[in-house]
Amino acid sequence: MPKTRPYWWEEFKTYKTQPKHLPEECDVVVVGAGLTGCSAAITLAKTGAKVVVLEAQRPGFGASTRNGGMVGGGYRVPFEEMAERYGPGTAYRLLTESHIDSLNFANARIREEKIKCDYKTYGRFRGMWNKAEYDTTAKSLEQLRQLIPVNIDMVPREQQRDQIGTDFYSGGMLLHDHGGLHPAKYLNGMLHAAKRAGAKIVGYTPVTEVKPSGSGFIVTTSKGSIKASSVLMATNGYTTRDFAALRQRVIPVSSFLIATKKLSKNLIDEIMPARRMGVETRHRHCYFRLSPDSSRFIIGGRAALSNVSEPKATAVLQSLMSEIFPQLKSAKISHSWTGQTGFTFSFMPHIGQFDGVWHALGYSGSGNAMAPYLGHKAALQMLGDPAGETAFTETKLETRSWYRGTPWFLPFAHRLYRWTDFRENLRRGR
Numbered sequence: 154m155p156k157t158r159p160y161w162w163e164e165f166k167t168y169k170t171q172p173k174h175l176p177e178e179c180d181v182v183v184v185g186a187g188l189t190g191c192s193a194a195i196t197l198a199k200t201g202a203k204v205v206v207l208e209a210q211r212p213g214f215g216a217s218t219r220n221g222g223m224v225g226g227g228y229r230v231p232f233e234e235m236a237e238r239y240g241p242g243t244a245y246r247l248l249t250e251s252h253i254d255s256l257n258f259a260n261a262r263i264r265e266e267k268i269k270c271d272y273k274t275y276g277r278f279r280g281m282w283n284k285a286e287y288d289t290t291a292k293s294l295e296q297l298r299q300l301i302p303v304n305i306d307m308v309p310r311e312q313q314r315d316q317i318g319t320d321f322y323s324g325g326m327l328l329h330d331h332g333g334l335h336p337a338k339y340l341n342g343m344l345h346a347a348k349r350a351g352a353k354i355v356g357y358t359p360v361t362e363v364k365p366s367g368s369g370f371i372v373t374t375s376k377g378s379i380k381a382s383s384v385l386m387a388t389n390g391y392t393t394r395d396f397a398a399l400r401q402r403v404i405p406v407s408s409f410l411i412a413t414k415k416l417s418k419n420l421i422d423e424i425m426p427a428r429r430m431g432v433e434t435r436h437r438h439c440y441f442r443l444s445p446d447s448s449r450f451i452i453g454g455r456a457a458l459s460n461v462s463e464p465k466a467t468a469v470l471q472s473l474m475s476e477i478f479p480q481l482k483s484a485k486i487s488h489s490w491t492g493q494t495g496f497t498f499s500f501m502p503h504i505g506q507f508d509g510v511w512h513a514l515g516y517s518g519s520g521n522a523m524a525p526y527l528g529h530k531a532a533l534q535m536l537g538d539p540a541g542e543t544a545f546t547e548t549k550l551e552t553r554s555w556y557r558g559t560p561w562f563l564p565f566a567h568r569l570y571r572w573t574d575f576r577e578n579l580r581r582g583r
């Protein structure tokens with residue numbers, strides 16, 4: 154039986170939470186010790202602010218140490234759609250921030266804080282589900298090039314095997330600047346950087362209420378309460394029902410991953426000759442890579458959108474893995490795990506406030522670059538620094554009248570996506 158915990162946690166030293174008792178007051182409480190919360194804490198504490206990060210579980214319990222470790226920019230919402238929703242100026246800024254600024258920021262934070270997280274610019278291959286999609290994507294890439302400088306090329310099907318060892322896709326796109334890292338080491342580095350800057354990180358302390366009081370807030374936790382001048386919610390896919398306004402706007406969507414036991418070098422060379430990060434465009438949304446030491450294959454995807462049992466998720470992912478790479482049919486699985494992503498109705502992240510309480514969340518499936526970037530931007534905005542300006546304050550955190558925070562519709566959405574993939578599969582003129 155595979156271990157039901159993230160492969161990354163094998164090398165995730167338990168961060169000693171400090172202090173045991175809550176201080177009575179501070180300048181800023183950050184709720185959630187993931188990439189968003191830690192990055193915000195670094196920026197805030199470096200200005201001399203008294204910062205306390207409160208985490209319900211052990212620091213790094215959420216998506217930040219469970220994810221695929223792929224680092225890149227860009228959102229799946231096409232430019233025209235963003236321009237229609239937010240106006241061309243904002244759409245352009247969203248494009249620049251998501252493709253370029255967030256990735257540059259994550260690179261700089263890793264470099265400046267000397268975070269040892271096996272980070273490398275591997276390049277990402279995005280496999281196209283059918284020929285029609287390849288052609289449309291090639292056209293969109295030309296449009297994107299007119300708007301912003303991007304280091305991306307199309308890879309026709311005949312050259313696909315130079316990138317990944319499969320004929321499964323109808324060609325793809327190679328995003329040269331995208332990288333990969335060890336997510337638990339990344340978050341651990343962020344936690345230590347926040348501590349070095351002077352922030353206090355307190356684990357096993359769920360926040361149950363944030364109430365206005367005078368010019369600030371009373372933050373109630375399982376260990377008592379703390380007064381703070383301002384509060385940042387950095388809870389993304391793990392937002393609880395105590396925070397109804399956010400819970401009704403950020404949908405927790407499960408994603409699942411498996412890691413194989415060590416594979417032979419020959420097999421690794423065959424399936425991942427160029428050592429790329431890999432993703433695909435169908436709704437199943439498989440993403441795959443090698444472990445940083447290039448000894449194991451790791452694949453994630455939508456085994457379901459809501460929570461299903463680990464054995465079921467493992468079986469689905471194993472079958473997807475051998476569908477894409479038949480060479481891995483008999484590979485043994487060592488780890489199988491899951492985590493919660495936070496989706497918004499617009500599929501775009503957001504920085505904003507409800508009743509004076511700040512939030513930065515809604516990364517909608519990615520976040521290794523965007524979460525630290527928006528954590529930093531939120532911190533600057535809380536400090537009143539104009540450098541905190543970002544188009545992600547304009548994305549609007551919408552809800553729907555039929556959504557009260559229980560994602561009852563995810564199993565139906567999953568079936569709809571499966572059906573769409575099936576129908577698209579019939580059109581696969583590879």
Ligand SMILES: Cc1cc2nc3c(=O)[nH]c(=O)nc-3n(C[C@H](O)[C@H](O)[C@H](O)COP(=O)(O)OP(=O)(O)OC[C@H]3O[C@@H](n4cnc5c(N)ncnc54)[C@H](O)[C@@H]3O)c2cc1C
Nearest residue numbers: 185187188189209215216217220221223360492519520521
């Ligand atoms: C399986 C999976 C694979 C992914 N793969 C990738 C990838 O390859 N590349 C990529 O860029 N992104 C990926 N993502 C997305 C990325 O991991 C997230 O967008 C990012 O980690 C979000 O960081 P965060 O700090 O906002 O949230 P999280 O890391 O989820 O942290 C939120 C924290 O808030 C805490 N919390 C919640 N409520 C409370 C409360 N009331 N009191 C105190 N604490 C609370 C939670 O316990 C949690 O630790 C993946 C996500 C998952 C789940």
